[in-house]
Amino acid sequence: xxxxxxxxxxxxxxxxxxxxxxxxxxxxxxxxxxxxxxxxxxxxxxxxxxxxxxxxxxxxxxxxxxxxxxxxxxxxxxxxxxxxxxxxxxxxxxxxxxxxxxxxxxxxxxxxxxxxxxxxxxxxxxxxxxxxxxxxxxxxxxxxxxxxxxxxxxxxxxxxxxxxxxxxxxxxxxxxxxxxxxxxxxxxxxxxxxxxxxxxxxxxxxxxxxxxxxxxxxxxxxxxxxxxxxxxxxxxxxxxxxxxxxxxxxxxxxxxxxxxxxxxxxxxxxxxxxxxxxxxxxxxxxxxxxxxxxxxxxxxxxxxxxxxxxxxxxxxxxxxxxxxxxxxxxxxxxxxxxxxxxxxxxxxxxxxxxxxxxxxxxxxxxxxxxxxxxxxxxxxxxxxxxxxxxxxxxxxxxxxxxxxxxxxxxxxxxxxxxxxxxxxxxxxxxxxxxxxxxxxxxxxxxxxxxxxxxxxxxxxxxxxxxxxxxxxxxxxxxxxxxxxxx
Amino acid sequence: xxxxxxxxxxxxxxxxxxxxxxxxxxxxxxxxxxxxxxxxxxxxxxxxxxxxxxxxxxxxxxxxxxxxxxxxxxxxxxxxxxxxxxxxxxxxxxxxxxxxxxxxxxxxxxxxxxxxxxxxxxxxxxxxxxxxxxxxxxxxxxxxxxxxxxxxxxxxxxxxxxxxxxxxxxxxxxxxxxxxxxxxxxxxxxxxxxxxxxxxxxxxxxxxxxxxxxxxxx
Numbered sequence: 001x002x003x004x005x006x007x008x009x010x011x012x013x014x015x016x017x018x019x020x021x022x023x024x025x026x027x028x029x030x031x032x033x034x035x036x037x038x039x040x041x042x043x044x045x046x047x048x049x050x051x052x053x054x055x056x057x058x059x060x061x062x063x064x065x066x067x068x069x070x071x072x073x074x075x076x077x078x079x080x081x082x083x084x085x086x087x088x089x090x091x092x093x094x095x096x097x098x099x100x101x102x103x104x105x106x107x108x109x110x111x112x113x114x115x116x117x118x119x120x121x122x123x124x125x126x127x128x129x130x131x132x133x134x135x136x137x138x139x140x141x142x143x144x145x146x147x148x149x150x151x152x153x154x155x156x157x158x159x160x161x162x163x164x165x166x167x168x169x170x171x172x173x174x175x176x177x178x179x180x181x182x183x184x185x186x187x188x189x190x191x192x193x194x195x196x197x198x199x200x201x202x203x204x205x206x207x208x209x210x211x212x213x214x215x216x217x218x219x220x221x222x223x224x225x226x227x228x229x230x231x232x233x234x235x236x237x238x239x240x241x242x243x244x245x246x247x248x249x250x251x252x253x254x255x256x257x258x259x260x261x262x263x264x265x266x267x268x269x270x271x272x273x274x275x276x277x278x279x280x281x282x283x284x285x286x287x288x289x290x291x292x293x294x295x296x297x298x299x300x301x302x303x304x305x306x307x308x309x310x311x312x313x314x315x316x317x318x319x320x321x322x323x324x325x326x327x328x329x330x331x332x333x334x335x336x337x338x339x340x341x342x343x344x345x346x347x348x349x350x351x352x353x354x355x356x357x358x359x360x361x362x363x364x365x366x367x368x369x370x371x372x373x374x375x376x377x378x379x380x381x382x383x384x385x386x387x388x389x390x391x392x393x394x395x396x397x398x399x400x401x402x403x404x405x406x407x408x409x410x411x412x413x414x415x416x417x418x419x420x421x422x423x424x425x426x427x428x429x430x431x432x433x434x435x436x437x438x439x440x441x442x443x444x445x446x447x448x449x450x451x452x453x454x455x456x457x458x459x460x461x462x463x464x465x466x467x468x469x470x471x472x473x474x475x476x477x478x479x480x481x482x483x484x485x486x
Numbered sequence: 487x488x489x490x491x492x493x494x495x496x497x498x499x500x501x502x503x504x505x506x507x508x509x510x511x512x513x514x515x516x517x518x519x520x521x522x523x524x525x526x527x528x529x530x531x532x533x534x535x536x537x538x539x540x541x542x543x544x545x546x547x548x549x550x551x552x553x554x555x556x557x558x559x560x561x562x563x564x565x566x567x568x569x570x571x572x573x574x575x576x577x578x579x580x581x582x583x584x585x586x587x588x589x590x591x592x593x594x595x596x597x598x599x600x601x602x603x604x605x606x607x608x609x610x611x612x613x614x615x616x617x618x619x620x621x622x623x624x625x626x627x628x629x630x631x632x633x634x635x636x637x638x639x640x641x642x643x644x645x646x647x648x649x650x651x652x653x654x655x656x657x658x659x660x661x662x663x664x665x666x667x668x669x670x671x672x673x674x675x676x677x678x679x680x681x682x683x684x685x686x687x688x689x690x691x692x693x694x695x696x697x698x699x700x701x702x703x704x
Contacts, residue, residue, distance in 0.1 A: 128666030135673040151692045155699035180658040234702045
């Protein structure tokens, strides 16, 4: 049954996307949206149970193992949350004219096509398919970023499509090199990751090293690692809120999964120290580069965009520190940051709609006009800043612990300094937005139910993962860590 | 065709590919750059055919055919149509002077060959000088994208970069699996279409080149 699920899974969002074209009614479209995402979520959970019982499954170019499962579960959870959020968000966006009522079906179709390409990147075993799906995510999401047709959105979309397409050209080049090394050194001659890994230690280290650097630059561009992050704040801030949540919460993690796949090959071929060193440099650079922009930011959504640069840097740092603790921490951070960032974008989107501005100097006294939304924004910001007892604190602590254990003193010091500065900066921004007297721009309508429902779901996961890691998830993360750290 | 002849022909094609790349970089008019990238794709198609004849790999014939039809004919034709529709008044606008770009070009080519020499044993498994040419083409395509302020020239750079990857894939491994190559080409077409729509959309709303917009800062 698991093999059937494997090829059905990408078809679910594809079918949902096609179904979207059959209606123009907002209610019908929203219902389809939630239904499609729920089915996807349910099937993914079934697949997770199968894999936990019987181990990894493969079907042609697709394969699911515990590593892929971590990302798949994050993807489907956030997709469902986005669908629920969209119901109420869309009603408001159509009412104020941010979304044109007659173009809704293509919007929904694109969102599900985007989800379908992301599902394929997570399930891809063939490294060529991984690349094709990754470029597919670029194309579908670029259209979504420029969707409202305003020239700011189009500018962001152009920057995004050009920069990431250049970037992942490098990724394809690296893939070709790795494939060449595998094919010419008595390897299996296929592009399947699962058949390259067993022979990876016999591959030529010289060519794998160049290949890995090309791949890291390539997929690193997509993941938003500095200095290839220049498109990210524009794209994540110009997209519609549900799309921002998917971009920031899931897409950059999918790119990290691509990097992890190649890290495993590179670690076997040229020793674990080489990929770790490279990841460490890019990770530190991302955290350092993001800091000043977070402090000086006035645009709420750009602020969250730069935060993604910081956190993807922290994930790279965790992988770079390595060892079981660092890697476990990095994978946990993937989940934690995905959930928290989606929640933050949701809460920010609701606040922006209420004040009609993305300027944080206009948004004041949110707790007065929208108590629930204000509390959720505050929770998300506290968690993003790394305050206990929220989930991000736990994974950051693990990554720090790994760094200290591996005696990376300088990196740990820089990392800590930046995290403290960002902590202060973020709390300053969000404190001013939530407390105090509301400005005249604030709308005083009651809060919509469905966005709050989606946010409550994510907030519950966020708090739960901060207090305890459930046994099932812990087992999954441990098995996934064992795939990376041999 | 015996392998030694094929390797020589591939080397010659590699030289011509580099030449076409330099023409793209030095071109002062967008139309010329488009012709040059079409010629470059034609050379890639010929290289595919030569390798197919030499290795007997049937997939390479298909790939050569697709490259000829799509990258040498269809995409340049689309670019030309857009060029005419946009009625471009200013021509290629480099961010840095052309002489500087050409100097960087020389440095990149030398570095690509140097990198190849340092790879030692790997070279044995690879046809002639295909790998350094492939690396150089990929990087030079990126250089074009980074140093031009016109959307169409950036697209030309993208296609040139993709050509470099295809050339490498063909000559290094005698081709990736056919289905993967087709998928990659499909992605390139889709990306080109989306970019075209964006370019025309911005042209019609704010009468500016999309690559020239710079309101998003900080």
